[in-house]
Amino acid sequence: MIGPDKKTGTDGDVPDASSDAATDASYMQMALREAHKALAADEVPVGAVIVHEGRVVARAHNQREMLKDPTAHAEMIALTQASAAIENWRLTGATLYVTLEPCLMCAGALVNARISRVVFGARDEKAGACGSLYQVGRDARLNHKFAVVGGVLEAECAAVLVDFFTQKRP
Amino acid sequence: MIGPDKKTGTDGDVPDASSDAATDASYMQMALREAHKALAADEVPVGAVIVHEGRVVARAHNQREMLKDPTAHAEMIALTQASAAIENWRLTGATLYVTLEPCLMCAGALVNARISRVVFGARDEKAGACGSLYQVGRDARLNHKFAVVGGVLEAECAAVLVDFFTQKRP
Numbered sequence: 001m002i003g004p005d006k007k008t009g010t011d012g013d014v015p016d017a018s019s020d021a022a023t024d025a026s027y028m029q030m031a032l033r034e035a036h037k038a039l040a041a042d043e044v045p046v047g048a049v050i051v052h053e054g055r056v057v058a059r060a061h062n063q064r065e066m067l068k069d070p071t072a073h074a075e076m077i078a079l080t081q082a083s084a085a086i087e088n089w090r091l092t093g094a095t096l097y098v099t100l101e102p103c104l105m106c107a108g109a110l111v112n113a114r115i116s117r118v119v120f121g122a123r124d125e126k127a128g129a130c131g132s133l134y135q136v137g138r139d140a141r142l143n144h145k146f147a148v149v150g151g152v153l154e155a156e157c158a159a160v161l162v163d164f165f166t167q168k169r170p
Numbered sequence: 171m172i173g174p175d176k177k178t179g180t181d182g183d184v185p186d187a188s189s190d191a192a193t194d195a196s197y198m199q200m201a202l203r204e205a206h207k208a209l210a211a212d213e214v215p216v217g218a219v220i221v222h223e224g225r226v227v228a229r230a231h232n233q234r235e236m237l238k239d240p241t242a243h244a245e246m247i248a249l250t251q252a253s254a255a256i257e258n259w260r261l262t263g264a265t266l267y268v269t270l271e272p273c274l275m276c277a278g279a280l281v282n283a284r285i286s287r288v289v290f291g292a293r294d295e296k297a298g299a300c301g302s303l304y305q306v307g308r309d310a311r312l313n314h315k316f317a318v319v320g321g322v323l324e325a326e327c328a329a330v331l332v333d334f335f336t337q338k339r340p
Binding site for chain 2: 069
């Protein structure tokens with residue numbers, strides 16, 4: 001499910017919602033705290049944060065089991081929160097930070113939301129849609145593209161998932 | 171955006187949640203009534219219905235503008251409703267009826283929800299992920315596959331979309 005990410009980098013052909021490595025790590029740390037909230041609730045520990053115009057407009061963690069909702073991934077809840085916060089479903093200029101590479105559902109939602117940039121921690125080799133199985137953000141046939149940076153705080157983001165799955169499947 | 175669907179048929183290699191053409195048309199008619207509710211609310215007119223063990227467990231229409239939420243497609247709202255109705259995020263055995271071919275977000279959500287069968291009306295050549303741009307339900311790398319039937323009440327499903335977009339972009 002998770003492993004080192006070597007292939008994913010910033011897409012050169014997508015407008016860059018610029019940031020620096022220290023800022024990225026700082027917001028990823030915030031997403032990791034959300035992942036730990038999921039872990040405490042016995043959910044697959046994934047956390048997400050959305051930053052728009054320098055302001056955190058969403059913080060969420062996976063709540064699939066608690067809500068009994070297959071759509072309740074951290075990224076989806078964060079997108080709904082962010083859109084409510086800025087009163088617009090178009091999140092142009094915003095960056096999503098998430099501890100695990102987004103799946104197809106979430107990557108498709110990021111296109112629909114017109115997000116500008118996605119920063120993820122651990123790579124998801126089995127279901128990832130931002131570099132692993134699919135590269136949704138780079139598909140020129142869709143009506144929106146987004147930049148992707150992978151591997152930020154990768155070890156920490158992977159560790160919390162490994163802890164969870166080790167406990168579940170000893 | 172929409173057009174005749176000739177390529178999509180039931181996937182032979184996916185377990186069939188069997189139904190007949192008259193039943194499919196009947197549930198698609200119900201989805202069409204949902205699409206007309208969206209049209210009345212000045213939303214892109216797409217409607218969806220989910221049937222589980224012979225019972226309608228969700229009826230929804232696109233509410234993206236009203237909710238200011240990029241994730242509020244008809245299919246997503248229906249998935250959340252259906253999971254709440256059966257108190258389980260796994261919708262194994264269920265069929266989704268939707269008036270327009272699902273996008274990547276919705277197709278990914280259908281995988282996550284373990285839906286068994288998807289029946290759609292109009293094809294979406296620009297964003298469809300169940301036969302047009304992607305064939306998500308047939309991707310053997312993912313942990314779930316689903317059967318797809320396209321083109322049910324296609325003319326009616328397309329007509330309501332054409333009406334909407336003709337009014338918007340005269």
